[in-house]
Amino acid sequence: MKIAIRKGRVVDPATSFDKQADLFIAAGKIVSIGAAPTDWHSNREINADGCIVAPGLVDLAVHVKRGTLATEVAAASAGGITSMVCSPDTDPVLDEPGLVDMLRLRAQSFHATHLYPLGALTRALAGAQLAELSKLAQAGCIAFSQADCAIADTQVLMRAMQYAATFGYAVWLQPEDLHLARNGVAHEGEVASRLGLAGIPSSAEVVALATHLELARVTGARLHVCRVSTADSVAMIRDAKARGIAVTADVSINHLHLIDIDIGHYDSNFRLSPPLRTARDRDALRSGVIDGTIDAVVSDHTPRPDDAKQLPFAEAAPGASGLEVLLSLVLRLAETSRVPLTDALGWITHRAAAAAGLPAGRIAADLPADICVFDAGAYRLITRAGLRSAGKNSPFVGYELPGVVRATIAGGHVAYEATA
Secondary structure (H helix, E strand, C coil): CCEEEEEEEEEECCCCEEEEEEEEEECCEEEEECCCCCCCCCCEEEECCCCEEEECEEEEEECCCHHHHHHHHHHHHHCCEEEEEECCCCCCCCCCHHHHHHHHHHHHCCCCCEEEEEEECEHHHCCCCECCHHHHHHCCCCEEECCCCCCCCHHHHHHHHHHHHHHCCEEEECCCCHHHHCCCCEECCHHHHHHCCCEECHHHHHHHHHHHHHHHHHHCCEEEECCCCCHHHHHHHHHHHHCCCCEEEEEEHHHHHCCHHHHCCCCHHHCCCCCCCCHHHHHHHHHHHHHCCCCEEECCECCCCHHHHCCCHHHCCCCECCCCCHHHHHHHHHHHHCCCHHHHHHHCCHHHHHHHCCCCCCCCCCCECCEEEEEEEEEEECCCCCCCCCCCCCCCCCCEEEEEEEEEEECCEEEEECCC
16 A cells, blocks of 8 residues: 655654655555655555654553453554554463464454564463573564563572573563562552552662662673662663663653652552652653663553452552553653653654664654654543543543544554544
């Protein structure tokens, strides 16, 4: 299919390209920016007048179940996301090559957002025996993770990282010490004490991160730190990078906007993993993203059924639906932090792609046609009914946010186009 996107402001954050131009797509690739190719005839034209034409967004933290894959891919496309990394905590867990093959083939059948699976680091994510990493890599896993199931046995983790380093695999870990975090549901501090909630101290993350960084140093494994949430963690990652440790990191967009006080009157939509921290932590996370210490901003999309959220705060399942608000929340943060649009888009395009080693997040001739067309000046009210995800559990329901996606193109296919 030949597609022409007309009159848009084409922005490629990786090269700081920012120009009013037409963009032309054929055979799944960008063939020209500016002048039309010789003898051009469009099968489809998209009017992008007044809109940004950006690389398709790259989201490194998406949790899906096979039964809801279709709805979550549709939600990603509606959010302008063309590449998403899938956590291994599917049902069943991605610890066998056949399961990875099935998931990838089903995702490909939608001709929409590209799905990149993470393989389970240990069998069933139980933290005891290593999964068959080489076979999972051959099946298409881009790296290996424990999702939010920390490995208690440090020797198992060290052997896993040694094995990963031998074959050049990256290990993605969310740092949390199981013993320090035990039974906690909120950040340990004044808010949790006032609400009578069991706390998870910042040290639960810091202690685990120190272990992960040291093991990465001694094994030479490539480490990606998932969902950083504390100021001390930002400082530790900054220092580790300065010392030459092969580490990248991401942060949930929720933690760049919200703090522990937002829990309010036990609103379970604000129960997240890791928990919302203090204003000091949030400000340090923002600074870490802006200065490049933190490589990517993610949605940490965790859709939950209503019966898992409509419970007392301490009993509710953690997580928030985020695919459809990621772009809007990044635009809001750029506005409040006075960050240029091109820099902010880089957090969810080329910087995220580079952290995961994905061929995505760019706009240039001869590259895959993964495009997000959005109106940065338009606002929308976030409602439960308006969310396409199977999970309506967003802390931002009721907010009016900037950025309306007009069209999403993935691999040269129109994956989403707004009706109005």
